[in-house]
Every structure is written in C-alpha cells, then in structure tokens.
Amino acid sequence: xxxxxxxxxxxxxxxxxxxxxxxxxxxxxxxxxxxxxxxxxxxxxxxxxxxxxxxxxxxxxxxxxxxxxxxxxxxxxxxxxxxxxxxxxxxxxxxxxxxxxxxxxxxxxxxxxxxxxxxxxxxxxxxxxxxxxxxxxxxxxxxxxxxxxxxxxxxxxxxxxxxxxxxxxxxxxxxxxxxxxxxxxxxxxxxxxxxxxxxxxxxxxxxxxxxxxxxxxxxxxxxxxxxxxxxxxxxxxxxxxxxxxxxxxxxxxxxxxxxxxxxxxxxxxxxxxxxxxxxxxxxxxxxxxxxxxxxxxxxxxxxxxxxxxxxxxxx
Amino acid sequence: xxxxxxxxxxxxxxxxxxxxxxxxxxxxxxxxxxxxxxxxxxxxxxxxxxxxxxxxxxxxxxxxxxxxxxxxxxxxxxxxxxxxxxxxxxxxxxxxxxxxxxxxxxxxxxxxxxxxxxxxxxxxxxxxxxxxxxxxxxxxxxxxxxxxxxxxxxxxxxxxxxxxxxxxxxxxxxxxxxxxxxxxxxxxxxxxxxxxxxxxxxxxxxxxxxxxxxxxxxxxxxxxxxxxxxxxxxxxxxxxxxxxxxxxxxxxxxxxxxxxxxxxxxxxxxxxxxxxxxxxxxxxxxxxxxxxxxxxxxxxxxxxxxxxxxxxxxx
DNA sequence: CACGATTGATACGGAAGCGGAATCAATGCC
DNA sequence: GGCATTGATTCCGCTTCCGTATCAATCGTG
Numbered sequence: 223x224x225x226x227x228x229x230x231x232x233x234x235x236x237x238x239x240x241x242x243x244x245x246x247x248x249x250x251x252x253x254x255x256x257x258x259x260x261x262x263x264x265x266x267x268x269x270x271x272x273x274x275x276x277x278x279x280x281x282x283x284x285x286x287x288x289x290x291x292x293x294x295x296x297x298x299x300x301x302x303x304x305x306x307x308x309x310x311x312x313x314x315x316x317x318x319x320x321x322x323x324x325x326x327x328x329x330x331x332x333x334x335x336x337x338x339x340x341x342x343x344x345x346x347x348x349x350x351x352x353x354x355x356x357x358x359x360x361x362x363x364x365x366x367x368x369x370x371x372x373x374x375x376x377x378x379x380x381x382x383x384x385x386x387x388x389x390x391x392x393x394x395x396x397x398x399x400x401x402x403x404x405x406x407x408x409x410x411x412x413x414x415x416x417x418x419x420x421x422x423x424x425x426x427x428x429x430x431x432x433x434x435x436x437x438x439x440x441x442x443x444x445x446x447x448x449x450x451x452x453x454x455x456x457x458x459x460x461x462x463x464x465x466x467x468x469x470x471x472x473x474x475x476x477x478x479x480x481x482x483x484x485x486x487x488x489x490x491x492x493x494x495x496x497x498x499x500x501x502x503x504x505x506x507x508x509x510x511x512x513x514x515x516x517x518x519x520x521x522x523x524x525x526x527x528x529x530x531x532x533x534x535x536x537x
Numbered sequence: 538x539x540x541x542x543x544x545x546x547x548x549x550x551x552x553x554x555x556x557x558x559x560x561x562x563x564x565x566x567x568x569x570x571x572x573x574x575x576x577x578x579x580x581x582x583x584x585x586x587x588x589x590x591x592x593x594x595x596x597x598x599x600x601x602x603x604x605x606x607x608x609x610x611x612x613x614x615x616x617x618x619x620x621x622x623x624x625x626x627x628x629x630x631x632x633x634x635x636x637x638x639x640x641x642x643x644x645x646x647x648x649x650x651x652x653x654x655x656x657x658x659x660x661x662x663x664x665x666x667x668x669x670x671x672x673x674x675x676x677x678x679x680x681x682x683x684x685x686x687x688x689x690x691x692x693x694x695x696x697x698x699x700x701x702x703x704x705x706x707x708x709x710x711x712x713x714x715x716x717x718x719x720x721x722x723x724x725x726x727x728x729x730x731x732x733x734x735x736x737x738x739x740x741x742x743x744x745x746x747x748x749x750x751x752x753x754x755x756x757x758x759x760x761x762x763x764x765x766x767x768x769x770x771x772x773x774x775x776x777x778x779x780x781x782x783x784x785x786x787x788x789x790x791x792x793x794x795x796x797x798x799x800x801x802x803x804x805x806x807x808x809x810x811x812x813x814x815x816x817x818x819x820x821x822x823x824x825x826x827x828x829x830x831x832x833x834x835x836x837x838x839x840x841x842x843x844x845x846x847x848x849x850x851x852x
Numbered sequence: 853c854a855c856g857a858t859t860g861a862t863a864c865g866g867a868a869g870c871g872g873a874a875t876c877a878a879t880g881c882c
Numbered sequence: 883g884g885c886a887t888t889g890a891t892t893c894c895g896c897t898t899c900c901g902t903a904t905c906a907a908t909c910g911t912g
Binding site for chain 1: 539540541542543582583584585588597598599602603606607609610613614616617618620621622624625630815816817
C-alpha cells in the first residue's frame with residue numbers, strides 16, 4: 223500500500239523489458255513476487271500501468287508517463303545518495319574561510335588553489351575579518367577556519383602552523399642603508415617606524431615592536447596603519463621604515479627596498495579553527511594546509527627574488 | 538538496507554522537527570521504530586545524518602544536504618503519482634486528432650476549444666490527413682480520433698455524429714439565380730459544377746453528385762478541387778456553381794452568394810476512432826463532442842447569417 | 853547535591869509482508 | 883491437437899517491522 227522504492231525499481235525494469243520473467247531475472251527475484259509487487263503498485267496508484275494479455279505485456283498511456291517519472295526519481299535518488307556521501311566525505315559542500323588581510327598576502331591564494339584542485343566540488347567562501355574578530359567568528363560558527371598570524375588563542379580553538387618566514391626591513395629607496403646587502407635590526411634604532419595599531423592587530427603590532435625590543439631599542443612609531451600594503455606604500459613615499467614579513471617583498475614598488483636582516487625574527491601564519499567544528503570539508507582543508515607547509519621553505523625563496531641571501535624557514 | 542521510501546519520509550519529518558518523539562507522533566508511529574529506521578537509513582547511506590546528544594538532535598552537513606534532496610524527491614514522487622492518475626483519468630496526456638480540411642471548417646475549432654477548457658492539462662495534436670488516409674491512420678494508431686464526413690467505415694472503427702447541416706447552393710454574385718431567396722436543386726441542372734475528386738474525397742464527391750442525382754440530373758463537372766474553400770473561391774470568380782455544407786457560408790466572399798435550397802440534402806460530420814484505442818483522453822473528447830452535438834442546431838443558425846430561412850439539423 | 857523529567861537507544865514478542873516453489877489458466881506455435 | 887510460453891494464484895517459511903516496556907544519559911530545579 224505505501225508505495226515502496228522497490229516497487230519503483232521493479233516497475234522500471236519491467237517497463238524496460240516488458241516481460242515479467244526476464245525482468246524478474248534481471249532483478250534477481252522470481253517471477254511471482256514481481257507480479258505481486260506490480261499489482262500492489264497499480265493498486266496503490268489506482269491506475270493500471272500495464273495492459274497484459276497472457277502472451278505479451280504493454281504499457282498503458284499512464285504507464286508510459288509513470289515510467290519516465292519513476293526513472294527520473296530513481297536517478298534523483300541515486301544522485302542524492304552519492305552527493306550526500308560526497309558531502310559526508312568532505313568532497314563537496316561549503317567551507318567558510320575567514321582571513322585577515324595581513325595574513326592572506328602569501329598563503330591564502332596557494333592554499334585556496336590547492337584545495338580547489340583537490341576538491342573541485344567543494345566551494346570556499348572567503349570572508350575578510352578583522353584580526354581581533356577572527357576568534358569570535360570561529361567560535362560562534364560564522365566561519366569554519368581562519369588564516370592569521372597567531373595571537374592569544376582562547377580555549378576551543380585549534381591551530382596549525384602553515385608558513386614560517388623571517389622579518390625583513392623595508393626602507394625608502396634613497397635611504398642611507400638601502401644600498402646595503404643586509405643590515406642589523408638595531409641599525410634602525412633612530413628611524414621613524416610605521417607599524418600596526420595594537421588594538422585591531424595585536425599580533426602584527428607585537429611582531430614589529432617585539433623585534434625591535436629584542437635588539438635593544440624602542441622604535442619611534444611615526445605612523446600606524448592596518449594594512450601591510452599600506453606600510454610598504456608609506457615607506458616608498460619616504461615616510462619611515464618598517465619590518466615586514468619577507469613575503470611582502472613580492473610588492474615591486476620602485477620607492478621601497480626590502481633588505482634581509484641579520485638573525486631575523488621568524489614570524490608564522492597558520493590556520494585557526496574551532497575544535498568542535500564538524501564541517502566535513504575542514505579535514506581536507508587542513509590536509510591541504512599541511513601540504514603547503516611542507517612545501518613552504520623553497521617556495522619562500524622563489525617568491526622573494528628581491529631579497530638577497532637566503533633565510534630558510536625550517537618548520 | 539535497501540533504502541525505503543518510508544525512511545525518506547521519516548527522515549524528512551525528523552529533520553523538520555529535530556525531535557524523535559514529536560516526529561514519531563507526526564508520523565503516527567511510536568518513537569523506537571523511528572530511531573531504528575533513521576539508524577537503518579544512516580547505515581544504508583554510510584553517512585551520519587544527525588548529531589545526537591541525549592538532549593538534542595542536530596543535522597550534520599551531510600544531513601542538511603540530504604534533507605533538501607529527500608524533500609525534493611518526495612515532492613517529485615507525489616507529483617508523479619498525481620500526474621499519473623490524471624493521465625489515467627484522461628485529464629492530461631496527448632490526443633492526436635486527424636482531421637480532414639473539408640471536415641474541419643466548422644466543428645473542429647469549437648470542439649478543440651471545448652476540450653481545452655474541460656481538460657486544460659491535456660494536449661491536442663492536430664494533424665491534417667487526406668480523407669482516404671484517415672481510416673488507415675486511425676487503425677494503425679497514428680491518430681487517436683478523426684473528424685470527417687463519414688464514408689465507408691471498416692470494421693474496428695467507431696463513429697459518432699457531431700454535426701448535421703443542410704447543403705446549400707453557392708453561386709457567383711452576378712448569377713441569374715443569385716438574387717432569389719431560395720432555389721430548387723434542379724434549377725442548377727445546366728450549370729457548370731465545381732466538385733471534389735472522387736479518389737481523394739469520396740464522401741464529399743458523393744455529397745454533391747448524389748444530391749444532383751436525387752433531383753434528377755447529372756451535374757456537368759467543370760472543375761475538381763480538394764478544398765471547399767477553393768470551391769467557393771472558384772465560384773466567386775464565376776467559374777461555376779456548387780453545393781456546399783451550409784457552414785461554408787461563413788466565408789464572406791464578395792463574389793459568392795450562398796442560397797438555401799428547397800428540401801435540402803443533409804450532410805453530417807462526426808468523429809471516427811479505433812474501437813480498441815486506449816488513449817485515456819479519448820472518452821473525454823467524445824464527451825465534449827456529444828456536448829457539441831447537442832448544441833449544434835442553434836449554433837448553425839448563428840454561424841450562417843448570410844443564409845435566409847432556417848434549416849434545422851435535428852439529430 | 854539529589855531527585856524527577858525528558859530524550860533517544862535497546863530488548864522482546866506478536867504480526868504483517870515478502871520471496872520462492874509449485875501450480876493454474878490462457879494463448880500461440882508447430 | 884499437443885506442447886511450450888507467459889502471467890496469475892496459492893501456500894509456506896522466513897525476514898522484517900511495529901509497539902510495549904525498559905534503560906542510560908542528561909538537564910533542570912529546589
């Protein structure tokens with residue numbers, strides 16, 4: 223009575239073969255149950271689907287119509303099962319990535335591309351968030367994973383380092399130190415610095431200030447701005463100097479020169495995600511990130527042609 | 538294991554309510570079988586669809602996706618059942634109507650419109666056929682029903698009269714008899730006649746020739762053509778006279794005058810169909826035709842304003 | 853902190869449904 | 883006219899399913 227999937231499968235095979243015996247053989251059942259299931263289907267529908275004589279079986283007009291519908295439904299069911307399994311395996315779905323502009327400069331494009339190649343049916347939603355908002359965004363479930371310079375990590379958030387690189391100095395092209403192949407950090411002691419505001423980007427703020435303090439001086443902060451690109455721009459205008467991750471040297475500004483520093487501070491970027499996040503795409507994304515991490519050291523070199531002298535980011 | 542429809546319905550309700558007890562109540566079953574069916578569904582898919590704690594139920598990402606799919610499939614199944622039942626009732630489907638141009642002049646448009654109003658989801662395929670080909674077309678199943686002036690009817694074909702009307706004379710406007718309100722058929726004895734070829738339209742041929750013979754003369758056939766419209770056109774050009782069904786007077790040609798004849802021969806049109814035709818739309822179509830037949834007599838009058846004097850087609 | 857209420861999972865017994873072998877009735881072929 | 887084929891029917895054994903009762907885990911509350 224309640225219209226079973228089995229009846230649909232039986233019906234479609236019978237409608238294809240128009241022969242109870244052969245259809246039953248294809249279905250790996252004997253003929254009597256097939257007759258009964260078809261009869262039950264017809265009774266459930268209240269419609270005669272086959273016109274039987276004792277010698278041949280024919281579809282009625284209603285049967286022909288139901289044949290198309292049933293085949294479509296069975297195909298849709300099969301597709302639904304497959305796509306659901308793919309969803310559970312993380313091969314399809316949506317992963318919401320919250321990224322900070324500061325952290326996205328080098329890692330994000332490669333990671334997104336790698337993930338897209340590995341999981342072509344999974345979609346990534348990229349949303350920019352402020353660094354201080356990232357943790358809350360992850361914990362509240364608004365984003366599945368974040369890419370950032372790590373900072374104070376609350377309980378419930380996991381972290382995976384993806385990228386390690388040295389800080390380098392960035393100077394105006396006409397600066398007295400700009401022609402040197404390498405400088406020491408403390409040679410910048412008297413220079414006007416351009417840094418990040420501690421309120422919105424504490425990790426980046428600490429990165430520059432902390433590096434200077436390690437080398438024994440308190441930097442003279444002349445300007446603060448949120449974006450690393452802006453820092454480099456301001457440097458190129460001659461407004462000051464700064465310390466930035468080496469990958470920023472990808473910016474090919476005529477007025478700015480990137481110089482390696484001796485015994486540089488290493489800074490890292492990584493993925494942050496909520497420990498309880500159940501998005502099936504997340505493990506695959508993390509795996510891609512681990513792959514990126516393994517490839518990173520040589521890649522850093524290739525990406526930073528302007529910087530002479532190699533500093534390898536061993537991880 | 539084999540993925541039942543019931544499991545889909547159970548799953549959708551549970552995904553809607555996210556509460557085993559309430560979902561079971563909505564499904565009019567108790568809670569344990571629901572738990573088991575959901576577990577069986579998850580095992581069949583190999584996918585965890587719900588994240589259960591003892592206090593709350595939540596959909597996983599795969600579960601959310603499967604929810605959409607399952608709801609779509611169930612809706613498609615419901616639609617398929619309804620449309621199949623509608624097909625079996627003849628409320629939807631395709632009815633192939635073979636019509637002869639000669640017979641379609643008056644009845645066909647009204648019949649098609651009536652059927653279209655009564656069965657808005659059923660489609661009519663109109664195909665013109667030559668009169669002599671109609672019977673074979675019906676018997677071979679290329680058409681479901683035909684509209685024609687009846688002729689020799691082979692075994693296996695049914696017939697239903699739909700329309701009865703008198704023949705009337707059609708004369709050139711300048712003809713010596715054209716000013717009369719009515720004429721006798723034998724007054725046309727000496728006139729050049731325009732008729733149909735006996736080979737392709739035997740019924741129409743006999744209609745004219747037989748009428749003349751009934752009135753005691755053999756018409757002098759000057760021209761033969763297949764279409765009634767062409768006959769009227771040729772008459773309006775002064776090339777001869779003819780006898781045509783009264784409904785042809787709907788053609789408002791300046792050069793042609795339609796005149797009632799005394800004691801006119803009545804001619805009928807009707808539906809012809811194969812006795813074994815199982816198209817579910819056919820009974821409804823026949824019913825519409827019976828309705829047309831009942832309405833025909835007054836309609837004939839309204840449609841033939843140029844003909845003075847009423848000749849009622851009693852059926 | 854302890855008790856009760858709520859929720860989903862599990863155990864068991866009765867009943868319904870399904871599949872398979874045997875058989876029947878109708879039809880076509882030689 | 884005998885035989886083969888085809889779908890329907892019957893009966894039996896088994897699986898599966900539902901419902902009642904119960905359990906384990908958790909939350910709320912005083």
